[in-house]
Amino acid sequence: MIETSGKYWAAERVEEFFLLTICCILYISNQYSITTKIDKEHPGSMPRAQTGGMSSVSEFSFTETYSFMTTARIDTSGSRYCGYLGHNTAEAMMDILRDKENGINMEGIFMATGSMVITGTPDPERSVFKPFVFVKDIKQLKQNSSLGYGPDDTVKKIPCFQSKPHRKHPLFVKHDVDMLKQHLKTSVRKLKLGHKWEWAKIHPTYCGKLVEGYPKCLTQIKQFKGIATKY
Numbered sequence: 140m141i142e143t144s145g146k147y148w149a150a151e152r153v154e155e156f157f158l159l160t161i162c163c164i165l166y167i168s169n170q171y172s173i174t175t176k177i178d179k180e181h182p183g184s185m186p187r188a189q190t191g192g193m194s195s196v197s198e199f200s201f202t203e204t205y206s207f208m209t210t211a212r213i214d215t216s217g218s219r220y221c222g223y224l225g226h227n228t229a230e231a232m233m234d235i236l237r238d239k240e241n242g243i244n245m246e247g248i249f250m251a252t253g254s255m256v257i258t259g260t261p262d263p264e265r266s267v268f269k270p271f272v273f274v275k276d277i278k279q280l281k282q283n284s285s286l287g288y289g290p291d292d293t294v295k296k297i298p299c300f301q302s303k304p305h306r307k308h309p310l311f312v313k314h315d316v317d318m319l320k321q322h323l324k325t326s327v328r329k330l331k332l333g334h335k336w337e338w339a340k341i342h343p344t345y346c347g348k349l350v351e352g353y354p355k356c357l358t359q360i361k362q363f364k365g366i367a368t369k370y
Contacts, residue, residue, distance in 0.1 A: 150178055
């Protein structure tokens with residue numbers, strides 16, 4: 140992994156890692172993560188640090204030298220994860236992904252996402268996490284794919300992008316609500332937990348069957364009556 144600051148850089152050899160923002164051996168997000176374990180570096184990195192006031196007897200840390208030392212959201216995320224150590228579960232990880240107070244579940248242009256369990260809709264707080272796995276010959280999931288318009292699509296015309304067609308899939312559209320009633324939220328999350336336990340029963344040998352979990356979950360969600368279909 141290489142991190143840069145202007146022309147200066149540092150590299151750390153990583154043997155294994157999880158590329159996540161909340162649970163990791165090594166995380167890559169909107170701040171530096173290389174500290175004193177530096178396997179390669181720009182020859183001028185340390186002299187530049189000493190010019191800036193670093194003591195010659197101090198251990199050189201790329202992060203401390205070349206970044207503002209602030210408590211970023213990624214640190215908060217890590218703290219949330221550590222709070223579950225020893226009894227971490229899929230439910231706990233989903234709960235962290237829904238955390239708005241600490242800025243993990245972002246709104247607006249920054250949307251939180253999950254790996255292996257995904258919502259397919261904008262806001263994890265109002266969504267059911269659906270099981271998903273990459274397997275050989277995986278096909279696109281049509282149930283919640285953005286809408287296309289074939290040869291009439293604005294991206295295929297010249298000049299292109301002269302209009303803004305509606306591309307939200309039905310589940311996404313039904314998600315456009317401001318407030319949710321607590322009993323609906325509870326009911327939907329019970330549905331989610333049922334999928335989680337059903338998914339966990341599948342033996343790794345038959346991982347191809349895991350692909351069936353996502354569309355099956357969508358079908359059951361759509362069968363909810365009234366406003367619950369917004370999930």
